[in-house]
Amino acid sequence: MIVARAALLDVQCAAEAGSEGGLARVLLIEDDDETAGEIVADLQDRGFEVERAADGKTGLEKGRLPEIDLMIVDRLLPGIDGLTIIETLRRESIRTPALVLSALGAVDDRVRGLHAGGDDYLVKPFILVELAARIEALLRRPAHTRETALQVGSLELDLIERTARRGGRVVELLPREFSLLAYLMRHADQMVTRAMLFEEVWKYRFIPDSNLVDVHIGRLRRKVDAPGEAPMIESVRGAGFVLHVPR
Amino acid sequence: MSLAEFFRSTIFRWALAVSGAVALSILLMFAFIYWQSARYMTMRIDEELTREATTIAQDAPEERSEAIEDRLKHDPRRVRFIGEFSPGGARLKGNIESLPPHIDAAGPPASARVVRLDGTEREKQRVRVIARALASGNVLVLGRNIDEIGEMVEILGRTLVLGAFPAVLLALVVGFVLSARAERRIGEVSRTAVRIVAGQLRERLPVRNAGDSFDKLAIIVNGMLDDIETLLHEIAGVGDDIAHDLRTPLTRVRAILERGRENARTLEELQSVTDRAVGGLDQSLAIITALLRITEIEHGHRRAEFGIVELPEIVQEVAEFYAPIAEDRHVQLTTDTGTSAAVRGDRDLLFEAIANLVDNAIKFTPEAGRVDVTIAPRGQATIVRIADTGPGIGEAEREVVTKRFYRSDKSRHTQGVGLGLSLVAAILKLHGFEWTIGGSPGCVVEIACLKL
Numbered sequence: 001m002i003v004a005r006a007a008l009l010d011v012q013c014a015a016e017a018g019s020e021g022g023l024a025r026v027l028l029i030e031d032d033d034e035t036a037g038e039i040v041a042d043l044q045d046r047g048f049e050v051e052r053a054a055d056g057k058t059g060l061e062k063g064r065l066p067e068i069d070l071m072i073v074d075r076l077l078p079g080i081d082g083l084t085i086i087e088t089l090r091r092e093s094i095r096t097p098a099l100v101l102s103a104l105g106a107v108d109d110r111v112r113g114l115h116a117g118g119d120d121y122l123v124k125p126f127i128l129v130e131l132a133a134r135i136e137a138l139l140r141r142p143a144h145t146r147e148t149a150l151q152v153g154s155l156e157l158d159l160i161e162r163t164a165r166r167g168g169r170v171v172e173l174l175p176r177e178f179s180l181l182a183y184l185m186r187h188a189d190q191m192v193t194r195a196m197l198f199e200e201v202w203k204y205r206f207i208p209d210s211n212l213v214d215v216h217i218g219r220l221r222r223k224v225d226a227p228g229e230a231p232m233i234e235s236v237r238g239a240g241f242v243l244h245v246p247r
Numbered sequence: 248m249s250l251a252e253f254f255r256s257t258i259f260r261w262a263l264a265v266s267g268a269v270a271l272s273i274l275l276m277f278a279f280i281y282w283q284s285a286r287y288m289t290m291r292i293d294e295e296l297t298r299e300a301t302t303i304a305q306d307a308p309e310e311r312s313e314a315i316e317d318r319l320k321h322d323p324r325r326v327r328f329i330g331e332f333s334p335g336g337a338r339l340k341g342n343i344e345s346l347p348p349h350i351d352a353a354g355p356p357a358s359a360r361v362v363r364l365d366g367t368e369r370e371k372q373r374v375r376v377i378a379r380a381l382a383s384g385n386v387l388v389l390g391r392n393i394d395e396i397g398e399m400v401e402i403l404g405r406t407l408v409l410g411a412f413p414a415v416l417l418a419l420v421v422g423f424v425l426s427a428r429a430e431r432r433i434g435e436v437s438r439t440a441v442r443i444v445a446g447q448l449r450e451r452l453p454v455r456n457a458g459d460s461f462d463k464l465a466i467i468v469n470g471m472l473d474d475i476e477t478l479l480h481e482i483a484g485v486g487d488d489i490a491h492d493l494r495t496p497l498t499r500v501r502a503i504l505e506r507g508r509e510n511a512r513t514l515e516e517l518q519s520v521t522d523r524a525v526g527g528l529d530q531s532l533a534i535i536t537a538l539l540r541i542t543e544i545e546h547g548h549r550r551a552e553f554g555i556v557e558l559p560e561i562v563q564e565v566a567e568f569y570a571p572i573a574e575d576r577h578v579q580l581t582t583d584t585g586t587s588a589a590v591r592g593d594r595d596l597l598f599e600a601i602a603n604l605v606d607n608a609i610k611f612t613p614e615a616g617r618v619d620v621t622i623a624p625r626g627q628a629t630i631v632r633i634a635d636t637g638p639g640i641g642e643a644e645r646e647v648v649t650k651r652f653y654r655s656d657k658s659r660h661t662q663g664v665g666l667g668l669s670l671v672a673a674i675l676k677l678h679g680f681e682w683t684i685g686g687s688p689g690c691v692v693e694i695a696c697l698k699l
Contacts, residue, residue: 111552125532176567202568205595206540208602208667215571238525 024139025049025067029059029085030074030101035124039072042128048135056080063089068096070139072131075102075113083116090117097138099131110205129239133193140190150185153245155224155232157182166224166232176201177220184233184243193240217241258430262422269418273411281403285396289375292391293356296377300389303329304379311387315340328361328374328390331381343388344369350388352380361390373397432461436468448476489538493531500527537666544596544673556592558631558696559584562620565602573609579617580609588622588629590696592678600674603667604633604692611637611690628695639690 026048030036033054040050051068053059056079063071063085073082080088086098099120100113110121119141120134150157154167162178164171173181179201184192194213199205207213214235221233230246303314311331318329319342330341338345344362351357356377363370376390435453442450451472452465507520566582573580590597601620608618616636623630675682675694682694 125536127529127532202564204564204598206599208599208606212568212572215575216568219571237522238529 023049024069025051026135027051027053027059027062027065027068027071027096029053029056029063029071029077029082031055031077032074038128039131042132043135046132056082056085060085060088063096064092064094070135071096071098072135073098073100073118075100083112083118086113086118087116097141099134099138101126127239129191130193130195133191133196133240136190137187137192137196140187150182152185152188152243153232155185157185164224166226166229169226171223173220173223176216177223180216180220181224181243184241187243189242189244191236191240191242196240256430258423258426261426262419265422266415266419270411270415273407273414277403277407277411281400284399284403288396288399289393292375292393293377296356296375296389296391300377300379300387303389304381304387308383311381312340325363325365326392326394328363328372328376328388328392330388332386332388334384334386339385341388343390346386346388347376347378350376350378352378352386354378358393359390429461436461436465443472448472448479489534492534496527496530496534500524500531503527534666537670541666541669541673544670544677552593552595553591554594555589555699556594556597558588558590558597558622558629559586561594561598561601562622562631565598565605566620568602569605569609573618576609576612577614578609578612580605580620581617582620584620584622588624588696589699590629590678591699592696593674596674596677600671600694601631601633603671607667608633608635608637608690608692611635613637624698625695627698629698631694631696632691633693634686634689634691636689639686639688640684645684 024047026043028036028039028043028050030039030052031054036052036054040052043050051062053062056077059071059073059077059082060080062068071086073085075082077085082100082102086100089096089098097119098117099122100116100118101122101124102110102113103124110123113121119138122131122134148158148160150159156165157178158164159182162175164173164178164181180197183197183201194210195207197213197217198207198210217233217235221231224233225231232246233241233243235241303311306314315329315331318327328341328343330343330346331339332346333339336346342364344364347359347361350359354377356375359374359376360371361374361376363372372392373394374390374392376388379387379389381387432453439450439452451469454462454465454469456462503520503524507517507524511517511520562582562584566580569580605618605620612618612635618633618635621630621632621634623632671682678696680694680696682692685691685693
C-alpha cells in the first residue's frame with residue numbers, strides 16, 4: 001500500500017516537473033510562528049500545499065495522514081521531540097520522506113536525525129531556496145533501481161563504462177566531473193544548490209568556499225555544452241544549478 | 248567579632264572539639280593505666296598470699312606459731328594480717344579481730360574489710376585475704392592491706408590533672424590558631440571572590456608559596472580566572488569585530504538599495520540592484536554561519552563523530568577540489584602524501600581545516616607561485632605541511648592570526664570572511680593537533696596530527 005503510494009508519488013512528481021501549482025502536500029512541524037510563516041509562504045509560492053503543525057503531538061497525528069507527501073520536522077518541539085516523531089512514524093512503517101531542521105550548535109543532531117529515519121537535514125539559519133531545492137530532491141528521489149545508464153535529451157551517461165556522450169560527441173570527463181554530471185542528470189529539471197552538490201558529490205559537509213563549486217560546474221559546462229550547442233546546464237542566480245533538455 | 252559571635256564561630260567550635268577530644272583521650276589512657284596497674288598489683292599480692300598461706304598451713308603447729316609471731320613482729324608498715332581461728336570462728340592467734348564472713352577455706356584470695364588489732368588499737372582496713380583449713384580443724388587467715396592501690400589512684404589522678412590540663416590547654420590553643428588561620432584564608436578567598444563577582448576581574452586569590460592545599464587550590468582557581476579573563480576580553484573583542492565585519496557588508500547593502508531605489512528606472516536595473524544586495528546579505532550570513540560554526544566546534548561536543556580518517560585521502564580530495572581555482576590563478580598546486588596515514592578525527596572537519604589552509608595559500612600566492620601539500624611522519628606525529636610562495640605571515644602576526652576574526656591587513660582586500668584560520672584553530676584544538684605557522688619566504692603551516 002505504502003510502496004504503491006510512493007510509486008504513484010514518483011509518477012505524479014515526474015508529471016508535474018517544472019509545472020506551476022504542483023499538488024505535493026508538505027507537512028511542516030515547527031513551533032516558531034515566524035519561521036513557520038515564512039516557510040509556509042515560500043513553499044506556497046512554489047506551488048506546494050502546506051499543512052502546519054505547531055507542536056509535536058499534532059505533528060505526529062498529521063504525519064500519519066496518507067495524503068502527506070513530505071514532512072519538514074523541527075528538531076526541538078514542545079510536547080514530542082522532532083526525532084521521536086520520525087522514529088515513531090518509521091516504526092509504524094510510514095516512510096513519508098522527512099527533512100529535519102535544527103538550530104546550529106546542536107551538534108550531533110545530523111547523525112541522530114539521519115539515524116532516527118530522517119532523509120535529509122538542514123541547519124538553521126538557512127535560505128529558503130535551499131529548503132525548497134532539498135524538498136524537490138526528496139520528492140523526486142529516484143527509486144533505488146540498479147540503473148546502468150542515464151539520459152537527458154541527447155546527453156547520455158553510461159554508468160558502467162563511465163563514459164558520456166552528447167549526441168554523437170564523446171564528452172571526456174574527469175572522475176569527479178562524471179559524478180557531478182550524474183548527480184545533475186538524476187535531478188534533471190530540478191534546482192540543486194551548491195551545498196547539495198558538495199554533500200552529494202564530494203561527500204563532505206562543510207563547504208569552505210561555495211564559489212569553488214561554481215568553478216567545477218563551469219568546467220563541466222564547458223565540456224557538456226560545447227560552443228554552438230544549446231546550453232543544458234544553467235545557473236540559477238544566487239541559488240544553484242539546473243540541468244535540463246536544451247530549449 | 249562580638250563575644251557571642253565568637254562562641255558561635257567555627258573557630259571556637261573546632262578548637263573546643265579538638266581539646267575535648269584530647270581530654271577524652273587522656274582520660275581514657277589514664278583509666279587504662281589504672282586498670283592495668285591495679286590488676287597487676289592485686290595479682291602480685293594474691294600470689295604472695297597464696298604461697299605463704301600454703302606454706303604456713305603445711306607447717307607443724309610449733310613452727311606455725313613461730314611463723315605467725317614472726318610475721319606480726321616484722322610488719323613496720325602495718326600492712327600484714329595473719330590469724331588462726333577455731334572451727335567455730337573464735338580468734339586463737341594473730342591480729343585479725345574476727346574471721347571474715349563468707350570466706351572459703353580452700354578458695355583463692357578475696358577482698359574484704361577486716362579489723363586489725365594492735366595491742367589495744369582497733370583499725371578497720373581494706374585487704375585481700377585468703378583462708379586455709381589446718382589439719383587441726385582450725386582456720387588460718389592471711390591478709391594484706393590494699394591501700395597502696397588506692398594511693399596509686401591518687402597519684403595517677405594528680406598526674407592526670409597535672410598532665411592533662413596543659414595538654415588540653417595546648418590543644419585548645421593549637422585548635423584556635425589552626426582554625427583561625429584556615430578561617431582567615433577562607434575569609435581572604437571569599438572576599439576576593441566577592442570582588443571578582445562584582446566585576447574586578449584582575450583580582451587573584453592570595454598565594455603564600457607555602458605549598459599547602461590552600462596554595463594549590465588558589466593556583467588552580469587563579470589559572471581558571473586567567474582563562475575567564477582572557478575569554479571575556481576575547482568576547483568583548485569579538486563583539487567589536489563582529490560588529491565591524493558585519494557592518495561593512497550591511498552598510499554596502501544599504502547604500503546599494505538606497506541608490507537603487509532612487510536611480511533604477513527599469514525592472515532589469517532594479518533586479519541587478521537586488522542581486523547585489525542579496526550578495527551582500529549572503530556575505531553577512533556567511534560571517535554569522537562561520538562564527539556559529541566556530542562556537543559549535545569550540546564547545547567540543549563533536550567528538551562523537553570521530554572515526555578513523557586517512558589523511559592522504561583528504562589531502563588528495565582537497566587538492567582536487569582546489570585544482571581548478573589554482574589553475575585559473577596560475578598557481579601550481581602539488582601534493583606528496585604517501586599512501587596511508589591514519590588518524591582519529593572527524594573527516595568533515597579535517598577536510599574543512601585543510602581546505603581552509605589550502606584556500607588561504609592559493610589566495611595569497613601570486614601568479615606563477617606554488618602551493619605544496621605534503622604528508623610525512625615525524626616522531627610520534629604525522630605532519631601535514633602546507634607551504635606556499637606567497638608573502639607569508641610576519642613573526643609578530645603569527646600568534647594573533649589564529650584569533651577570531653583576525654585578518655592580516657594585507658588580506659583585508661582579499662575575498663573571504665576572515666574566519667578561516669579561526670575555524671582551523673578551533674578544529675585542530677578539538678582534535679588535539681598542534682599547529683605552527685612559519686616559513687620565510689612564503690608561508691608554511693604544519694599540523695602535527697597524532698598517529699593512530
